[in-house]
Amino acid sequence: MNKKIISVFLALTAVIMIFCSCEKQSGEKKDTVYKDKGSAKTVEISLPYSSGDSFNPYFAQSNENLALSYIYCQPLFTVKSDYNCEPVVAADFSVNNKTVTVSLNEAVFSDGSALGADDVAYSFNLAKKSSAFSQRLKNVESVSASGTSVSFSLKSADKLAANALTFPIVKSGTADGKDSVPVGSGVFKFNGREEMVINPYCQKISSINTVKLCDIKTPELAVSELEIGNINYLFEDFSEGKFKAIVSQSKNVTLNNLVFLGINAKDSALSSQALRTAIYYAIDKENASATPYQGYAVAAATPFNPDFYELKNVKLPDVKGDKDKARSIIEKLGYSSGSKNGVESVSDKRLNLSLTVNKDNMFRLAAANRIAEELSQCGFKINIVSLDTESYKQRINEGNYQLCIGEVKLTENFDLSPFSDGFYKKCLAGNVNFFKDYGEYKAGKKDINTVINSFLNDAPFIPICYRVGVAAYTKLYSPDFTYAPFDIYGNIENWEASRESE
Numbered sequence: 001m002n003k004k005i006i007s008v009f010l011a012l013t014a015v016i017m018i019f020c021s022c023e024k025q026s027g028e029k030k031d032t033v034y035k036d037k038g039s040a041k042t043v044e045i046s047l048p049y050s051s052g053d054s055f056n057p058y059f060a061q062s063n064e065n066l067a068l069s070y071i072y073c074q075p076l077f078t079v080k081s082d083y084n085c086e087p088v089v090a091a092d093f094s095v096n097n098k099t100v101t102v103s104l105n106e107a108v109f110s111d112g113s114a115l116g117a118d119d120v121a122y123s124f125n126l127a128k129k130s131s132a133f134s135q136r137l138k139n140v141e142s143v144s145a146s147g148t149s150v151s152f153s154l155k156s157a158d159k160l161a162a163n164a165l166t167f168p169i170v171k172s173g174t175a176d177g178k179d180s181v182p183v184g185s186g187v188f189k190f191n192g193r194e195e196m197v198i199n200p201y202c203q204k205i206s207s208i209n210t211v212k213l214c215d216i217k218t219p220e221l222a223v224s225e226l227e228i229g230n231i232n233y234l235f236e237d238f239s240e241g242k243f244k245a246i247v248s249q250s251k252n253v254t255l256n257n258l259v260f261l262g263i264n265a266k267d268s269a270l271s272s273q274a275l276r277t278a279i280y281y282a283i284d285k286e287n288a289s290a291t292p293y294q295g296y297a298v299a300a301a302t303p304f305n306p307d308f309y310e311l312k313n314v315k316l317p318d319v320k321g322d323k324d325k326a327r328s329i330i331e332k333l334g335y336s337s338g339s340k341n342g343v344e345s346v347s348d349k350r351l352n353l354s355l356t357v358n359k360d361n362m363f364r365l366a367a368a369n370r371i372a373e374e375l376s377q378c379g380f381k382i383n384i385v386s387l388d389t390e391s392y393k394q395r396i397n398e399g400n401y402q403l404c405i406g407e408v409k410l411t412e413n414f415d416l417s418p419f420s421d422g423f424y425k426k427c428l429a430g431n432v433n434f435f436k437d438y439g440e441y442k443a444g445k446k447d448i449n450t451v452i453n454s455f456l457n458d459a460p461f462i463p464i465c466y467r468v469g470v471a472a473y474t475k476l477y478s479p480d481f482t483y484a485p486f487d488i489y490g491n492i493e494n495w496e497a498s499r500e501s502e
Contacts, residue, residue: 043207043208043209043210043497044208044209044210044211044212045208045210045211045212045232045233045476045477045492045495045497046211046212046213046214046230046231046232047064047068047211047212047213047214047231047232047233047489048064048213048214048215048216048222048225048231048233048234049062049064049065049068049194049213049214049215049216050062050064050065050215050216051193051215051217053065054178054179055068055069055181055182055190056175056177056178056179056180056181056182057069057073057127057130057132057133057167057168057170057175057182058126058127058129058130058132058133058175059130059177059178060132061131061132063235063237064216066132067235067486067487067488067489068213068489069168069184070168070186070487070489070490071186071187071188071196071211071489071492072110072184072186072187072188072189072190072196072199073168073169073170073182073184073185073186074088074089074107074115074168074169074184074185074186075088075089075165075166075167075168075169076088076089076090076093076102076120076162076165076166076167076169077090077093077162077163077165077166078166078483078484078487078490079163079166079412079483079484079486079487080482080483080484081253081254081307081481081482081483081484082307082308082309083160083163083305083307083308083309083412083414083484084309085160085162085163087105088105089104089105089107089115089120089169089185090102090103090104090105090162090165091103091104091105093162095157095158095159095161095162097157097443098153098154098155098156098157099151099152099153099154100151100152100154100161100162100165101149101150101151101152102120102149102150102151102152102162102165103148103149104116104117104120104148104149104150107185107203108185108201108202108203109171109183109184109185109201110183110184110185110186110189110199110200110201110202111171111183112201113171113183115169115171115185116145116148117145117146117147117148117149117150118145118172119169119170119171119172120143120145120150120169121143121144121145121150122170122172122173122175123167123168123169123170123175124137124140124143124150124152124167125143126170126175127167127168128140133167135411135415136164136166136167136411136412136413136415137164137167138411138415138417139154139155139156139158139161139164139413139415139417140152140153140154140155140161140164140165141153141154141155152165156439156442156443157439157442157443157444158413158442158443159442159443159444160412160413160414160442161413162413163411163412163413163414164411164412164413164415166412166486166487168182168184169184169185170182170183170184171183171184184199185199185201185202186199186202187199187202187204187206187492187493188206188211193213194212194213194214194215195210195211195212195213196210196211196213197209197210197211198210204493205493206492206493206494207493207494207495207496207497208492208493208495208497214230214231216231219240222234222236223236223244223245223246223472226246226248226472226473226474227246227247227248229474232473232474232476232477233471233472233473233474233477233479233488233489234246234248234471234472234473235253235469235470235471235472235485235488236469236470236472237255237257237467237469237485238296238363238467238469238470241360241361241362241363241364242362242363243294243296243362246470246472248472248473248474249472249473249474249475250470250471250472250473251470251471251473251479251481252296252468252469252470253468253469253470253471253481253485254298254305254306254307254466254467254468254485255409255466255467255468255469255485256305256409256410256411256412256466256484256485257407257408257409257410257466257467258300258303258305258407258408258409258410258463258465258466259289259293259297259363259364259367259405259406259407259463259464259465259466259467260303260405260406260407260408260461260462260463260464261279261283261371261403261404261405261406261461261462261464262396262401262403262404262405262406262461263276263279263402263403263459263460263461263462264399264401264402264403264404265432265460266399267402269351269353270353270402270403272333273457273458273459274329274332274333275329275330275333275351276458276459276460276462277329277456277457277459278325278326278329278330278333278378279326279375279380279459279462280321280326280456280459280462281317281321281322281323281325281326281329282321282323282326282327282330282374282375282377282378282380283321283371283374283375283462283464284319284320284321284374285299285300285301285319285320285321285463285464285465286299286319286320287320287370287374288367288370288371288374288464288465289367289370289464289465291366291370292363292364292366292367292369292370293363293366293367293465293467293468294363295468296467296468296469296470297465297466297467297468298465298466298468299319299464299465300319300463300464300465300466301316301317301318301319301463302316302317302452302455302463303414303416303455303461303463304414304448304452305410305414305466306466308414310448311448314448314449314452316452317456321374323377323378326378327378327379330351330378330379334349335349335350335351335379336349336350336351336379337378337379338350338376338377338378338379338380350379350380350381351379351380351381352380352381352383353375353380353381353382353383353402353403354382354383354384354385354401354402354403355368355371355372355382355383355384355385355402355403355404355405356385356387356392356395356396356401356402356403356404356405357384357385357386357387357392357404357405358386358387358388358389358392358405359386359387359388359392360388360389363467364405364407365386367405367464368384368386368405369384371405371464372384382403385401392404405464406461407467412484412486416435416438419435419460419461420435420438432458432460433454433457433458434451434454434455434457434458434460435460437450437451437454438451438454438455469485471488476497477495477496477497478495478496479492479495480492480494480495
């Protein structure tokens, strides 16, 4: 009898323990997922920011604050330096004609709440209206959220559309105003205004656990702040058109800024495809860019960034040009090619052209003079028209030029719409087929060889170079340079820190 009582008692005890255990599990708060690497010491890095600018990426104007947004927020995708996209919050994606469907990974914001499809839609709608992200999202018309996936509707098919979906994702409702600091799901979170600490809900392990922020009052002071050790990393893109000497360890980084020779194809002479092609081959792009840009340029044979992965197995024209080919075309068109049998020829049939340039940008002014020299060797007589910034913009906007030196910052999906329907549209020839072929390439219907040949046949503009920036850093850290320039702190959690920084 006693044995039966004991058995019943034990059984009841087991049931009660199981019930209590289940009740406790369903009610407990979700644990943080971050685990430090074991070092009790603080390993910190100091990065620049602008106190006069917003920390909200959808209102920020400075490169410093925009770059920081990728530390405390995560995008759907980031882009590698060869322009392959890398999923971050995205688990998988598909591109079907004009629709991009993205399934989401599990991610948690720094306040412990789960990142969902509605947060992505909220962030997209802010990004679409922002000055920092509107251009790269130009071809994305709308977004819809459903469960654990989001769908983006495109205006035109784009196989590289994921490269444009790099906007930071913030928690819905936390980024409505300029003064708001959004909640993100990045490796770090804000701890006051000038410090970031580990986001305890982030699934990534970081070798750096504290980010100190140093206020850069003016761009001119940034270099000195690096040199005296107040900051550990600085990215300089020379956007002001002037060289800055930086005494530090550094790495050259090819930007996605294309410098080109614009051609007004409405001009009677320049409406000839053959003449535009002759101009393309007449210019040694290395000679036209290396010295003018003081070595901070990579000569370009096509509109595509030389680092683009699709160019790896493509035979490209020589960036040094082909003056013999150029002279042959010029002579067939009835113009003097400048020399015959090695003897310079001064002929009434030399083609006179004006070359308009912004004199406030020293790089481009130097490039214009070098391009004029290159073209003069093939018989052209070039008159350089150097104008201040506002006068230059007005001339270009009016289409009042023959040749011009321009620069366009291309998005990571290589959107060439600034040429086809933007600033230079009114001066494009009506019979240019390149942009149609380019559209079919983006839709996956033509390969890159075909579109490059189409470009060479039409030569609607002449690529000169892609500009180069500098990532400068102290010896305390080894940054990762395998990411595109917009993500200058890419993979920061795995940057190697020396013992001196501990």
